[in-house]
Amino acid sequence: MRQAFRASLMHCLKDPGESSDTSAVESIDDGLLVVEDGRVIEIGEASVLLPQLTDTTAVTDHSGKIIVPGFIDCHVHFPQLDIIASYGEQLLDWLERYAFPAEAKFADFAYAEEIAAVFLDELLKNGTTTALVFGTVHAHSADAILQAAEQRGMRLIAGKVLMDSNCPRELQDTPASGYAESKALIERWHGKGRLGYAITPRFALTSSEEQLIAAGRLAAEYPDVWVHTHLAENKTEVEEISKLFPHSRSYLDVYDKAGLLRERSVFAHCLHMDDHDRDCLSKKGGAAAFCPTSNLFLGSGLFDLHAMRAANVRVGLGSDVGGGTSLSLLRTASEAYKVLHLQHQALPVARALYLATLGAAEALYLDDRIGNFEAGKEADFVVLDPAGSSISERRTRVANSLDEVLFAITMLGDDRNIAATYVAGSLATAAA
Ligand code: GUN
Numbered sequence: 313m314r315q316a317f318r319a320s321l322m323h324c325l326k327d328p329g330e331s332s333d334t335s336a337v338e339s340i341d342d343g344l345l346v347v348e349d350g351r352v353i354e355i356g357e358a359s360v361l362l363p364q365l366t367d368t369t370a371v372t373d374h375s376g377k378i379i380v381p382g383f384i385d386c387h388v389h390f391p392q393l394d395i396i397a398s399y400g401e402q403l404l405d406w407l408e409r410y411a412f413p414a415e416a417k418f419a420d421f422a423y424a425e426e427i428a429a430v431f432l433d434e435l436l437k438n439g440t441t442t443a444l445v446f447g448t449v450h451a452h453s454a455d456a457i458l459q460a461a462e463q464r465g466m467r468l469i470a471g472k473v474l475m476d477s478n479c480p481r482e483l484q485d486t487p488a489s490g491y492a493e494s495k496a497l498i499e500r501w502h503g504k505g506r507l508g509y510a511i512t513p514r515f516a517l518t519s520s521e522e523q524l525i526a527a528g529r530l531a532a533e534y535p536d537v538w539v540h541t542h543l544a545e546n547k548t549e550v551e552e553i554s555k556l557f558p559h560s561r562s563y564l565d566v567y568d569k570a571g572l573l574r575e576r577s578v579f580a581h582c583l584h585m586d587d588h589d590r591d592c593l594s595k596k597g598g599a600a601a602f603c604p605t606s607n608l609f610l611g612s613g614l615f616d617l618h619a620m621r622a623a624n625v626r627v628g629l630g631s632d633v634g635g636g637t638s639l640s641l642l643r644t645a646s647e648a649y650k651v652l653h654l655q656h657q658a659l660p661v662a663r664a665l666y667l668a669t670l671g672a673a674e675a676l677y678l679d680d681r682i683g684n685f686e687a688g689k690e691a692d693f694v695v696l697d698p699a700g701s702s703i704s705e706r707r708t709r710v711a712n713s714l715d716e717v718l719f720a721i722t723m724l725g726d727d728r729n730i731a732a733t734y735v736a737g738s739l740a741t742a743a744a
């Protein structure tokens with residue numbers, strides 16, 4: 313059935329850059345988004361498209377609000393939902409003290425299912441329609457999150473964690489068991505409906521070289537599955553890596569030597585790396601997940617977006633909950649603005665939107681399906697409410713342009729500013 317949605321519309325056609333190239337963004341103050349069978353048919357001026365609609369087309373009026381493409385979270389851990397905002401440690405101590413104990417609870421499948429459902433409902437409440445998600449070492453954690461995504465019709469990529477060293481024994485697999493379980497999960501889930509699988513070595517500190525090589529072998533066997541890991545997040549971590557892998561030029565080189573750097577490889581953080589690494593990441597088609605709330609919360613460092621994009625690296629935003637402090641990609645973009653400001657870099661709102669939508673889709677090689685409102689793309693979209701909070705209502709009332717409204721929502725916003733989230737054209741969640 314054909315449906316139409318009336319509101320202000322905004323989406324990106326390419327990266328608007330630091331100077332906000334206006335040809336990169338399409339904005340329509342009074343627009344119409346026309347959808348059928350879960351896909352975008354067209355967008356345009358409401359005054360032009362409304363008279364062309366047949367009587368059978370249902371029109372939903374979101375006037376006064378802004379429709380943007382569904383947000384895409386390029387890096388998040390669903391098992392860490394309940395340890396968000398845990399006090400006081402940097403990465404390696406934080407893992408020991410908070411993350412590993414939380415993940416050990418996922419030995420219980422019923423618990424994994426319960427958290428998976430809550431987690432995806434939270435994502436949808438925050439306008440996130442696609443995510444690249446870490447599970448735990450337990451294979452059934454991937455089953456739990458992918459099954460929950462299937463029930464909600466979401467485009468989601470997830471994987472069981474591979475880790476065989478430097479972590480609690482009950483959270484360890486082996487190179488052989490991790491390989492076999494991941495392979496079985498790929499066969500069960502990858503390409504089923506809107507779901508995808510990511511081979512997920514936690515990071516090079518918790519996988520032996522043998523396990524990294526086994527993961528690389530699997531990545532070569534299944535070139536269209538994703539690879540998802542962490543890279544160069546924390547200075548102590550980077551020092552440990554150079555001791556463990558003395559023959560590698562850099563941390564990225566450890567993954568590259570194991571066959572884990574290729575198209576569809578997504579590396580969370582990428583803070584402490586040089587131009588040579590950025591060039592290598594770009595040439596091999598890997599992507600970086602920029603996780604500003606996590607990088608600030610764990611005191612990890614500042615992501616250099618200018619250098620990344622100058623090297624042509626694909627970049628999307630990641631919430632990195634539970635190291636990150638919010639599932640909201642509005643909040644995440646707001647912290648990204650500040651992280652960049654500290655480095656004298658600009659983040660115009662059009663580029664923030666790009667990093668949360670089309671840029672993230674490019675990072676995941678999904679831009680032929682999601683990320684903007686090109687005809688034929690899957691109709692995942694978010695209805696933003698400028699009046700979601702009393703402060704955003706006041707600020708946006710005096711704004712002079714759609715750009716200014718969206719900037720204020722991005723800086724001030726959270727789930728209160730998400731009026732509704734649609735997945736493949738169907739309402740997934742709406743504010744009460
Ligand atoms: N590096 C390895 N594991 C993790 C994790 O769970 N969170 C973050 N932020 N970094 C990691």
Ligand code: ZN
Pocket residue numbers: 387388389542580632635
């Ligand atoms: Zn992470």
